[in-house]
Amino acid sequence: MKVAIPIFCFVIMGLFVFQPLFGQNWWEEEKARQQSGTIVTYEGNIGGNGVKALANYEHQYMEFEASATVDMKEMENEVQAELMAKSAAELRAYAEAAKFISGVMVGAVYNAEKTLAKDEQVIGKVEKTLVKFARKIEDKVEWRNNVPLATVKLGVLFQNKNGLIDMVIPAIIEQTHQLGISPYQPQSNINPPGNLYTGVIIDARGLNVSPSIAPMILTGTENRQVYGSLTVSRDYAVQNGIVGYYKTMEAAKSDVNRVGNNPLVIQAEKTAINNHHLCINETDATRIYGADLQSGFLKECRVGIVVD
Known part of the structure; x- marks a missing residue:
């Protein structure tokens, strides 16, 4: 396990090193606007994991939060433990945000039975878009009973810079036709x-x-x-x-x-x-x-x- 840690960290770092650096401060600008009632919060369970999300439909952005911890028996010190917990939380945040968007925000919207989307190809495309364009807007680590609990919050726009709508429109059109x-x-x-x-x-x-x-x-x-x-x-x-x-x-x-x-x-x-x-x-x-x-x-x- 310890041998795999450097490789794992390199993969995580690579996801962010090669992200485009926009130079815009769109997230701060959106958060600074007056908050509206067109905000929907979600706290539930996807794939056996608890998730928290917030969608602002007036200003068209979403926050997504995920947490993770590590097995301290596999860690050499507290610094490594915090780093690995954050990395695990980031991976989980991207993966579960993709499922959330594909399912709760697309599938349930177009499915009377409110079932999650099962199209893994759509979920994969959404996740790639998130990795490329989402911003990590907050991360923190809390120590509980000598174990680090890392929490990561992502921010992503629905339209324009992030291309999220571009990714989900084909699935939406397909489900619209399926509804007759x-x-x-x-x-x-x-x-x-x-x-x-x-x-x-x-x-x-x-x-x-x-x-x-x-x-x-x-x-x-x-x-x-x-x-x-x-x-x-x-x-x-x-x-x-x-x-x-x-x-x-x-x-x-x-x-x-x-x-x-x-x-x-x-x-x-x-x-x-x-x-x-x-x-x-x-x-x-x-x-x-x-x-x-x-x-x-x-x-x-x-x-x-x-x-x-």
Whole structure:
């Protein structure tokens, strides 16, 4: 075991030595912003291990925390013990964050049975993305009964710099098709609206919405997608995120970078599939479809959702 320790440490160090050095302080900037109610915390069990995660859907980032310890009988001193405990916690954090994202944040969002995603290939791709782009924002070691307990916290953006959405969109599209969902088409010819709309805001207050990394706007018998992974441009989704979440209508309308200066406002009727997605009536679906024909805002992800 002791012979393998230097090799193990070298592998861990290699994961970080060859990471791109962005030079941006995006994590500090995001954390400095006013915290919103569009924050979801998760504390549970994945693969037999306890996990803690926090997802901020308004500012589109996630924190993930994992802990690990070592067998002191295999350690030569306390310094080595702390180093190995941190290394083990880092490995576990990356591996379990990938499972968390692939399962809880993707699989459960698109699966009525709330089962975890079992596509190991998807999990592997997500983990590679995390290793390349996630930031270690905190690590600490506590000694308990003469044994080190290391805790590591990772930070990762959903969109833009980290490419996380780019990795999960294929799996999301596949699961969307498996649910029998297809792009919305109006039942009759429509007349374009008089106003030129620059985006759309869905008012979902009072519906107990659970934010998602890739929500859908549905109509009909919840099998026609007015907006979602089947309608967006992948490039825009990766750059901007599929939607923006807001706590107030004023905040949504003021985000002109997302919804423009003249957004169409639509009232959601109910939630769908574990409360992650929204349903609107046929009339409003037709209004969005017609407005989008004029300005093409859906493919550019110019969609906001107001939640409680």
